[in-house]
Amino acid sequence: MANREKNKKILLELLKRPDNSRCADCGAPDPDWASYKLGVFVCLNCSGVHRSMSNRVKSIQLDYWEDQLVAFMKSNGNASARALYEKAVPVYYYQPQQKDYEVLREQWIRAKYERMEFTGETKYPPISYTTGFYEGILWKKGKDNMQFLKRKFVLSDREFTLTYYNKEDESKGPKAVISIKDLNATFQPEKISHPHGLQLTYQEDTHTRNLYVYHECPEEIVTWYNAIRAARYAYLKTAYPTGSDEELIPKITRNYLKEGFMEKTGPSLTEPFKKRWFSLDSQSRKLLYFKGKLDAEELGVIFIGTESKGYCVKECIPKQARGNKWKFGVMVETPERQFVFMCEQEREQREWLDVLRQVMSRPMAPQDYTIVPESHNSDCTIVCIKDFHIIISTDMYVQLQQILYQF
Incomplete structure (x- = not known):
């Protein structure tokens, strides 16, 4: 029993080293498993992939560790493994993190330890x-x-x-x-x-x-x-x-900052609410909405600028709402108009408010000005139809939007 506790204490001390304090594969904090074939400390999720590859694993807290296995872990560790198995990872190769999907984590682990893709050795045929x-x-x-x-x-x-x-x-x-x-x-x-x-x-x-x-x-x-x-x-x-x-x-490449269904009304805020799928692309500062979550093309795009440019987001309760089944409102104000959305749950409302504020608080990059609506601080709106540009009054633009919203 004393030997068991001694070895457990040694392993816990090894985990305090900076390179071992995070999973060798996905970076999750406080890994509590280890592969005693490779000498790496990993999280529970990644340990399952190693087990499927016969990279023998044990729990640091629950399993018994023999002296020779503890000695092997002491002489190796995450830094040594990284120097060997990640010696030549291409800069563009996506290295998954803790919350990434299983297929990405599993193939990253298999690419490193099973297929040995990053050791720097020339392979033929090439990867x-x-x-x-x-x-x-x-x-x-x-x-x-x-x-x-x-x-x-x-x-x-x-x-x-x-x-x-x-x-x-x-x-x-x-x-x-x-x-x-x-x-x-x-x-x-x-x-x-x-x-x-x-x-x-x-x-x-x-x-x-x-x-x-x-x-x-x-x-x-x-x-x-x-x-x-x-x-x-x-x-x-x-x-x-x-x-x-x-x-x-x-x-x-990038992931959407947030996606999900919300109900949306039209430009005058009196049209019936309709359920739409929304995707927030933080990099391009676009909030896109679709009729369904697997649609090929969007119904519309809302540019998300900064507060200094007249954009803001806040909770709201629409006064003349019609047809909405959901009760938790989000209002996005732009220099052109107000957009009102309804969320099914209060948690979703808070999440949308948080991510939209996150985008609005980020300064605009030079390339953002190439897609920002040209009608800011103007009484006119530029409507693009294929290769033609038509300048109309903002009032007429709202009426046009109301007609298009029915489709």
């Missing part, structure tokens, strides 16, 4: 996401239905494009050629109802276009994700040649 070109089949959701069909995708960082075909036969030409410039990829397993679900977003004319895809193989979908990140990184290095990796890496 797919390092080549600048990748092609394969993904299951893609139809634009107007929930049916997922096999489609061929081709990614090229030489041409900075992602191309997909409606049929595997390429002779009929591509269905779409997507510029890497505005492409984003984010995992959405719950939204797509598949553990490997990936949402691809890009700009098409003046609209945001969404593609929803998945692959049955977890390694394949994560390879696609990191291949897209590699292509995006190559584009950013070309577009911003003086940009540092510290500046460019956060721009490669």
